[in-house]
Amino acid sequence: MKRDNSENKSLKELYRQLIIHHAKNPLNFGKLSNNPIRAEGINPLCGDKIRIYLNINEADTIEGLTFEGTGCAISIASASLMTTTLRNMKKYQANQYALNLISNLNEPKSQEAGQLMMDSQEINALEGVKDFPSRIKCATLSWQTFISALNNKKITTTEK
Amino acid sequence: MxxxxxxxxxxxxxxxxxxxxxxxxxxxxxxxxxxxxxxxxxxxxxxxQQVIDEISRYQSQDHSNVHRGIHTLSHRATEVYETSRQNICEFINAKNTNEIIFTSGTTDSINLVAHSYCKPKLDPSKKILISHLEHHSNIVPWQLICEQTGASLIVAPIDNNGQIITEQLIGMIDSNVVLVAISHISNALGSVTSLNKIIDAAHQHEVPVLVDGAQAVSHMKIDIQALNADFYAFSGHKMLGPTGIGILYGKEHLLEDMPPYQGGGDMILEVKFTGTVYNDLPYKFEAGTPNISGAAGLGAAIDYLNQAGxxxxxxxxxxxxxxxxxxxxxxxxxxxxxxxxxxxxxxxxxxxxxxxxxxxxxxxxxxxxxxxxxxxxxxxxxxxxxxxxxxxxxxxxxxxxxxxxxxxxxxxxxxxxx
The missing domain is CATH 3.90.1150.10 (Aspartate Aminotransferase, domain 1)
Structure with missing residues (x-):
């Protein structure tokens, strides 16, 4: 019985309702008009592909941010959360946020259960991947692609 | 055991x-x-366990280099290596061990044929024919040599059930096709290719056929002479054996005419700066110290498969x-x-x-x-x-x-x- 509980727990942590919800109904899914900055992110190991569209206004604020592509529940949900989180941030803030998130997800799991990684409850739903090392790249792909878009790099990959 | x-x-x-x-x-x-x-x-x-034990036994009792020393261990290592070759030869019913080349795996076997057999024959008028069903290892080696020579890679279609459309593939074979390269069984879908028809048709145009047999060898009896494939490539680690060892079967007369793929020790008879005399088959294609323990493991895997039937x-x-x-x-x-x-x-x-x-x-x-x-x-x-x-x-x-x-x-x- 104990086995089933612990098993369900980490699976439920990975596939929280919020993640499933975003995976099934991703926000800001599609192209942007007005000649946006684009970048493509590929995970060659699994074939996941994400395209990011980005508009930055004269005040250096992320005005538009959308994505499209194919991927697992984790990568789609993460991309969806990324668009809502980074929109309206200043370019440098968004860059820093994405870098922090990637490094946080790659750090070992914190001893304190449920410890917040980031300042957003929603983003912290991604924390579940820490129990699944092979899935961390699914969660970071869109954020990494966003950073490449900011740096005018057209294509990025999880394998370097 | x-x-x-x-x-x-x-x-x-x-x-x-x-x-x-x-x-x-x-x-x-x-x-x-x-x-x-x-x-x-x-x-x-x-x-x-029988394969693991044989690898361990070889490593702990018989290891030395092959075909080199006159001492006992070198003799034993050579015997292990050549016994495995004999075992593989019988397992697929090849004519003789000259037709059995040890490689590092299916990918290596296919690259050997690409560079040694195909590339010298390619020019912009020539074609290599594969199918839509292939594993990347039976696509990319051909793309590389086509890019280098200007030859074309042509691709036979598949149907909605995931099978090669045999008649269409056969219709694409003509005398400008240098090689047909197809899988025996699709790794993605498990579809079995109608090899007999394809090989017969290719031979009518005097076009040789390479078969990627990686997914087939541990699942069905392969009789290479009955199949009449010209080249057949497979890997140890998909047939209960270890990684890093594989086989290229080639018809002896084709292998005879092919230049060596890689240069090094063991593939030579005499080396002078004015020119080198290459070794005979199968050693001509086995440059450098081979994966001897891998060969030992593969031999044991074949024993196991044979005993299971x-x-x-x-x-x-x-x-x-x-x-x-x-x-x-x-x-x-x-x-x-x-x-x-x-x-x-x-x-x-x-x-x-x-x-x-x-x-x-x-x-x-x-x-x-x-x-x-x-x-x-x-x-x-x-x-x-x-x-x-x-x-x-x-x-x-x-x-x-x-x-x-x-x-x-x-x-x-x-x-x-x-």
């Missing part, structure tokens, strides 16, 4: 296959607190595959990808609105290992308009309980995404 199904040194009764499972130490463990269900043998099969293996896996297909069809939202008339040991599938990686993770959590993604066959996935599939593949050590656990595991996947 014989396989565990019988006290006598005879082939197994099909009902005894359950006993044989205990020969595989990797299979007998818990993964994520569940007994392992291993359904990823198409990626790499597990080794029986290739026919028995075929029947056993076919029963399991049919059960798996029937059971998968009972699950709402499951779509089978690849429904070839003749299918072996593999079933690809999707579940509506659930990505294959999510299926893979949730199954792994229950101790069930399957492959997910594009299976190194991106053009196949593109044909079906899919980013990837989930793929369950079978081997000698699987049983009905594995299939039951797998099917039950899928219920959990659907429950989480409900």
């Amino acid at each position: 014989n396989p565990s199904f019988s006290e006598k040194n005879e082939t197994a009764d099909i009902g005894e296959f359950g006993l044989l499972r205990k020969d595989f130490p990797t299979i007998n463990q818990e993964i994520n607190e569940h007994p392992l269900v291993y359904l990823d043998s198409a990626a790499s099969s597990q080794m029986p 290739m026919h028995n293996i075929e029947v056993h896996e076919n029963i399991l595959l049919n059960k798996m297909i029937t059971d998968l069809q009972t699950i709402d939202g499951v779509e089978l990808i690849g429904r070839a008339e003749n299918q072996v040991a593999v079933q690809s599938f999707t579940i509506k609105d659930i990505h294959s990686h999510d299926i893979g993770t949730i199954l792994d959590h229950q101790g069930i290992a399957i492959r997910t993604g594009h299976h190194c066959a991106m053009p196949v996935m593109e044909f079906f308009g899919l980013p990837g599939t989930a793929r369950a593949s079978l081997s000698i050590y699987n049983n009905e309980e594995d299939v039951d656990r797998f099917i039950k595991g899928l219920d959990k996947v659907i429950e989480i995404f409900a």
Whole structure:
């Protein structure tokens, strides 16, 4: 019985309702008009592909941010959360946020259960991947692609 | 040590296959607190203890370099290596051991043929014919030499069941085709190619055929002379052997006429700066110290397969595959990808609105290992308009309980995404 509980727990942590919800109904899914900055992110190991569209206004604020592509529940949900989180941030803030998130997800799991990684409850739903090392790249792909878009790099990959 | 199904040194009764499972130490463990269900043998099969023991025995008792020393150990290492070659020769019924080249695996074997046989014959008027069903290792080597020579790579189509359209492939063969290179069994879908028809047609145009047999050798009896393929490539680690060892079978007269692929020790008779005399077959294609322990392991794997009996293996896996297909069809939202008339040991599938990686993770959590993604066959996935599939593949050590656990595991996947 104990086995089933612990098993369900980490699976439920990975596939929280919020993640499933975003995976099934991703926000800001599609192209942007007005000649946006684009970048493509590929995970060659699994074939996941994400395209990011980005508009930055004269005040250096992320005005538009959308994505499209194919991927697992984790990568789609993460991309969806990324668009809502980074929109309206200043370019440098968004860059820093994405870098922090990637490094946080790659750090070992914190001893304190449920410890917040980031300042957003929603983003912290991604924390579940820490129990699944092979899935961390699914969660970071869109954020990494966003950073490449900011740096005018057209294509990025999880394998370097 | 014989396989565990019988006290006598005879082939197994099909009902005894359950006993044989205990020969595989990797299979007998818990993964994520569940007994392992291993359904990823198409990626790499597990080794029986007999193979592991033979590798260990070679490494601890017989190791030295081959074909070099006059001392006892070198003689023993040579004997292990050449006995394995003989074993492989008999296993696929080649004419003689000159036709059996040790390589590092199927990919290496295909690259050898690409560079040594094909490339010197290619120019912009020439073509290499493959199918839409191929593994990347039977696509990219040809693309590389076509880019280098201006030759064209042409691709025979597949149908909605995931089978090569044999007549169309045959219609693409003409005298400008330098080689037809096709898989025996698709790694992504398990479809069996109609090799007899294709090889006959190619030979009528005097075009040789290379068969990528990586997915076939451990699942069916290969009689290379009856098949009449000109080249046949396969890997140790997909037939209960270790990684890093594989075979290129080639018809002797073709191999004779081919220049060496790589230069180094063992592939020469005499080296002078004015010119080098190459060694005879098969050594001409085996530059450098080979993977001797890998060859020892592969030889032991073949002994094991022989004792189980290739026919028995075929029947056993076919029963399991049919059960798996029937059971998968009972699950709402499951779509089978690849429904070839003749299918072996593999079933690809999707579940509506659930990505294959999510299926893979949730199954792994229950101790069930399957492959997910594009299976190194991106053009196949593109044909079906899919980013990837989930793929369950079978081997000698699987049983009905594995299939039951797998099917039950899928219920959990659907429950989480409900």
